[in-house]
Amino acid sequence: MNILQALFFPPEQPGGVSSMVPYIGERFRKIGWEMELFSIPKRIRNKGQEEIAFATFDWRAFAGHPVVDKYIQTLKDYVWWSRLRLKGKYDLIHAHHPVAALAMKQIYPDTPLLMTVHSSYERELILNGRIPADGPEHRFLTSLYGELEHRTDRLLTVSRSFAAYMGAYMKRPETVGVIPNGYDERRFKPISHENEVTQLVTVCRLVPAKGLDLLLKACAELRKRDRKFVLHIIGDGPIRPELEKLAQDLGIYDETIFYGYMLHPEEMMPFFDVFVLPSRAEAFGSVFAEAALCLLALVGTDVGGIAEQIENGSNGLLVPPEDPAALAEALDQLIIDPHYRYELARAAMNKAKKTYSLNRVINELKKIYVAMGPAEAPGPSQ
Structure with missing residues (x-):
């Protein structure tokens, strides 16, 4: 044919x-x-x-x-x-x-x-x-x-x-x-690693629909709790200057790394611990499945296709949209409990291999x- x-x-x-x-x-x-x-x-x-x-x-x-x-x-x-x-x-x-x-x-x-x-x-x-x-x-x-x-x-x-x-x-x-x-599993190569400081990562176009302003506010709350983390933001877009300024205003610029556009982010993702993306809407959210195949714990908003990929508490954590406090609480759970984080990541990978x-x-x-x-x-x- x-x-x-x-x-x-x-x-x-x-x-x-x-x-x-x-x-x-x-x-x-x-x-x-x-x-x-x-x-x-x-x-x-x-x-x-x-x-x-x-x-x-x-x-x-x-x-x-x-x-x-x-x-x-x-x-x-x-x-x-x-x-x-x-x-x-x-x-x-x-x-x-x-x-x-x-x-x-x-x-x-x-x-x-x-x-x-x-x-x-x-x-x-x-x-x-x-x-x-x-x-x-x-x-x-x-x-x-x-x-x-x-x-x-x-x-x-x-x-x-x-x-x-x-x-x-x-x-x-x-x-x-x-x-x-x-997704072709051969593209994703999970790597065994132990990060002393929890490495959070998000991959998306930097536009308001992706909710990165909420993520930065949640990370500011984590800093107030004296949690140790680094936030890696992979992607570019029109609101990058606004997000960089917000990170500075919230006092978390030193904990945040803006990478800009990257063609193959899946090559870096296995070195991180938690994938988080608080989208305001998402038809599917391909990057969640890709992060799962990299053995990352998942945190997303209860919207669209994200909610069909993540079963809250089973293979990731779901939070309400527009709720930075709930997002901070979910991230906090994964920072303070590496074992729980790993169990969620393992379950997410198993589901992704079977379903996606x-x-x-x-x-x-x-x-x-x-x-x-x-x-x-x-x-x-x-």
């Missing part, structure tokens, strides 16, 4: 999609399937001129708003780039971003299209203060779920909570399938690909 994996960001970008899809392609190619990865380079700007029309709503009613205009132009650019670069025919297209899915259906209207929705752009924009809730940009972006339902042959997402979120904007929400992300294995994803996708592809496609056991 010849399948096109249509990404938005180039596969070298960090994140759950990019860290998973190339490995999916590699596994399928080993069994004789053709698997091509496609994405749009960041340098492509304002090239597309082809008209865009949706079947379920008129996007022009939202025109004139910057987020909407940029989204439509990006879609036009993706169509332009795809027509320029894609010359082959495919048995199936698996898109991993709404722009990619809508562009591919415009170019290949007769090719079966599978779409996995990995995250919510509108929720990120709202939490990051870029658009208002229930405003025109928000309504435009949520209308796209109905358009995707209409235009694709099958929709998947990465967590039950996000399937429910999407379903509120669809006619048949029960048709959305759920396949959590999967790349083999599981491959097997589930293979069944879907065969069902959607041509009749002569190889069966799931091949």
Whole structure:
């Protein structure tokens, strides 16, 4: 079978999609399937001129708003780039971003299209203060779920909570399938170590949605309790200067290390003790599974896909969102009790190996690909 994996960001970008899809392609190619990865380079700007029309709503009613205009132009650019670069025919297209899915259906209207929705752009924009809730940009972006339902042959997402979120904007929400992300265990190499001072780490884009202001406030409380720790912040983003200033104002700058962007943070993660990320929303939270495979104890907020990965007190600790005091208490438990920390980390690793294995994803996708592809496609056991 010849399948096109249509990404938005180039596969070298960090994140759950990019860290998973190339490995999916590699596994399928080993069994004789053709698997091509496609994405749009960041340098492509304002090239597309082809008209865009949706079947379920008129996007022009939202025109004139910057987020909407940029989204439509990006879609036009993706169509332009795809027509320029894609010359082959495919048995199936698996898109991993709404722009990619809508562009591919415009170019290949007769090719079966599978779409996995990995995250919510509108929720990120709202939490990051870029658009208002229930405003025109928000309504435009949520209308796209109905358009995707209409235009694709099958929709998947990465967590039950996000399937429910999407379903509120669809006619048949029960048709959305759920396949959590999967990871190649060979990428993660836990290392036996004993840190005299507890090493906390977080890996994310530095934006308000990730709740790092709450993490810094929680760490300030730990310092008041005279707990010994170092906080490692891996990632970059627009609020890094604000976070650095907040760390200074809270008196924990000496305990905090800002690394900036790192392509392969999993190479460093095994040397830390606790992974913590108090996100305000998260469709899945790939980095929690990756941290678990590095044998780190997990602390996260009780939101979205994080709450589906962490069973509180069993394989990690969950805290309410927007609650730095509860976050400090959870971190305190893990700092003062290394044995408890290790037991949680071990349980998290075991669950990640079982639930988020790349083999599981491959097997589930293979069944879907065969069902959607041509009749002569190889069966799931091949």
